[in-house]
Amino acid sequence: MSLHPLAQFIDNVPDFPKPGILFRDISPLLRDHFNATIDAISDLYTVEEWQQIDKLAGIESRGFIFAAALAYKHQKGFVKVRKPGKLPHVHASIDYGLEYGKDSLHMQKGDGSRILILDDLIATGGSLNATCQLCEQVGYQIAGMACVINLTSLNSFAYKGHQVRSVINYND
Ligand SMILES: O=P(O)(O)OC[C@H]1O[C@H](OP(=O)(O)OP(=O)(O)O)[C@H](O)[C@@H]1O
Numbered sequence: 001m002s003l004h005p006l007a008q009f010i011d012n013v014p015d016f017p018k019p020g021i022l023f024r025d026i027s028p029l030l031r032d033h034f035n036a037t038i039d040a041i042s043d044l045y046t047v048e049e050w051q052q053i054d055k056l057a058g059i060e061s062r063g064f065i066f067a068a069a070l071a072y073k074h075q076k077g078f079v080k081v082r083k084p085g086k087l088p089h090v091h092a093s094i095d096y097g098l099e100y101g102k103d104s105l106h107m108q109k110g111d112g113s114r115i116l117i118l119d120d121l122i123a124t125g126g127s128l129n130a131t132c133q134l135c136e137q138v139g140y141q142i143a144g145m146a147c148v149i150n151l152t153s154l155n156s157f158a159y160k161g162h163q164v165r166s167v168i169n170y171n172d
Pocket residue numbers: 059060061062063097098099103119120121122123124125126127128
């Protein structure tokens with residue numbers, strides 16, 4: 001399959017932030033094509049599927065951008081998935097591995113509603129996998145996972161039957 005037209009606005013930066021990493025910088029996409037990007041993520045789900053989603057979770061920090069915009073567009077609630085030391089009333093936290101480091105994520109208590117998890121990019125899937133587990137631990141039902149860029153081979157990341165959906169798939 002050919003790359004989505006929005007892929008031309010990704011700046012591919014070799015050896016950032018470490019040697020060997022090809023960094024997919026979304027800055028030009030956000031700067032010049034923000035509405036089109038939000039609409040493209042929105043179109044990954046049907047009207048009927050959007051009706052089954054109550055809340056959008058954004059993974060700090062780039063995930064906030066997309067989850068917040070889509071929450072506004074679809075009139076849903078927005079939930080933060082935060083890095084350590086930022087959130088009061090933390091109900092649960094989880095440690096996870098990144099393509100170029102380690103981190104942990106924290107969340108407040110959920111309310112049993114159906115949540116769609118948003119991030120800019122999936123590389124190893126560590127952040128999304130950790131967030132799925134954390135959402136369930138704090139008391140949300142996973143409705144799905146979506147991102148702008150998918151770097152996973154064969155787009156195979158799934159969590160308990162929910163397949164990640166993405167706009168730009170580099171391994172198609
Ligand atoms: O699939 P993975 O291997 O987990 O990698 C993807 C994650 O890495 C980046 O976040 P980062 O922790 O660099 O934070 P940032 O959004 O604050 O830049 C990116 O925004 C994703 O959240």
